[in-house]
Amino acid sequence: MRILSLCCRHYRNLQDVSFFPQPGVNVIWGQNAQGKTNLLEAVWLFTGGHSFRGTKDSELVQHGSSGARLQLRFYSQEREQSAEIFLENSRRRAELNGVALRSPGRLVGHIHAVVFSPEHLSLVREGPANRRNFLDAALCQLKPSYVHLLNRYQRTLSQRNALLKDIPRHRELEDTLPIWDTKLAADGTRIVAERKSYLKLLACTATSVYSGLSHGKETLRLSYSCTADDLGAALQKGRLRDIRQGFTGEGPHRDDMEILLDNASARSCASQGQKRSIVLALKLAEASTLGKSTGETPIILLDDVLSELDSSRQDYLLNHLSKCQVFITCCEPAQTQILQSGGLFRAENGMIKPEQPNKVS
Ligand SMILES: Nc1ncnc2c1ncn2[C@@H]1O[C@H](COP(=O)(O)OP(=O)(O)OP(=O)(O)O)[C@@H](O)[C@H]1O
Ligand SMILES: [Mg+2]
Missing domain, CATH: 1.20.1050.90 (RecF/RecN/SMC, N-terminal domain)
Structure with missing residues (x-):
């Protein structure tokens, strides 16, 4: 499974974003509070679940706007498909391939994703x-x-x-x-x-x-x-x-x-970086198991995963997961230098702009 494009209108601070990711690893980097997690969260909503941050739908709409709209084009089951989510008046509606769904929960099973967010360290x-x-x-x-x-x-x-x-x-x-x-x-x-x-x-x-x-x-x-x-x-x-x-x-x-x-x-014994690595291993194993049973590799969303990991562990995540489509957010430009191929994007004030990945020689 692969995302071809995501458009966000009035979704949190993503006022008008058109995002075209690469098939493999995509790194979205930028300072705090620029919209990196918001972008991952927007992708996650298409799995049919609620925000992985536990936010109510009404709070996902950009302040001062009457509604938000998310449009996804994705490749799955050997064809290009589309899905849309509308958030208005505390209600969520969804469409799949242009057909309105009876409830947004009906998206479950069409778009698979696994998410890591720092809260999951509680695992x-x-x-x-x-x-x-x-x-x-x-x-x-x-x-x-x-x-x-x-x-x-x-x-x-x-x-x-x-x-x-x-x-x-x-x-x-x-x-x-x-x-x-x-x-x-x-x-x-x-x-x-x-x-x-x-x-x-x-x-x-x-x-x-x-x-x-x-x-x-x-x-x-x-x-x-x-x-x-x-x-x-x-x-x-x-x-x-x-x-x-x-x-x-x-x-x-x-x-x-x-x-x-x-x-x-x-x-009781693992270090911070080891605990983070364990949760990551669990999440990536979950993705692999899900992929084997559905026949489609799920989308992998890794929010703020690189901090506390040494460069060899960062290298594993950035350069050894390219069989799946992966989205990784980070704050440090230095972390993006490790990326050998894939997509690099800069999040700034609610805009997501493509950048040229730095090739490591
Ligand atoms: N409903 C909303 N309307 C407008 N802006 C919002 C809304 N909800 C959140 N925001 C803004 O979105 C920004 C946070 O975005 P996000 O959580 O994606 O940041 P981030 O880039 O992941 O930052 P960090 O590196 O700190 O995790 C904040 O500035 C916040 O005020
Ligand atoms: Mg964040």
Whole structure:
């Protein structure tokens, strides 16, 4: 999959931008607050999702304007296609190949992208919820049936938790607990199986990407860490504890993805640059897995990724990912010198202008 052009009108500070990227790596550089992340965010909206910065649609329209319009031309499934997004009166509308979609969410599955933004460092730095969400979000993109499974599990879990809180006041309710346990164990076991099989695919690529980033000097290992091997038995065994706590102590909602760098926990031992490299390896592995399953290499959006990385890691990102279309933002002109081929663009006051890449001899 490849973007041929993107036009932004009244989108944040991108008042009137026509952007024609190259097929491989595209670097957008410029000072702070010039519109680099805004451009990546505009591309991301075409995946059908919300802003990766968590901004409400109404705040995406340029201040003082009544609406924003984004037009994308892209190459996918062996043909040129187009998509448009309109943001007006806090509403989002979308068109695909000139046909209005019933909802903008219907863009999902037509334009695939993976995004890295500095907030995603929480994947390594913070608690297990971030890592579970990463696995779940990736699986939801790959398998629509997983969305239903996950939603049903969450509903059953909330109902079981509500029941656990009521039981101390109404002891007779305890008799209904086994019904919820059976439902929760069945869906929970399927979720764990799906996550484990996805992680197996992901880990293989993430390890090899990390090895490339670190020039073979460090080894990344990922594994799934379960709260219970037999969830049905664990729920039954933990009933009294769960009633006392008022919540369900075991199940996929408590599991984790363990990240080890050279056999030590990355969360506590990895350096800043290593943590950044790990998140990048995870995201690039996600892109590769998605590409294999859809048959289209997704667009890769890397926001502010180069800082904290040494020049050999920067070189890997700028010069070894050219099989995919990649968009990288950065602030330092020196970082752009490493780029050997591809597109170079300067972001300045909401304008995106092409520049001649500096060839490294
Ligand atoms: N709705 C809006 N209308 C007009 N301008 C906006 C709107 N939302 C954000 N901006 C402006 O966009 C600019 C920020 O753009 P962006 O986040 O893309 O910067 P950046 O180039 O990525 O900077 P940095 O290097 O700091 O990450 C800010 O000047 C901000 O005021
Ligand atoms: Mg930015």
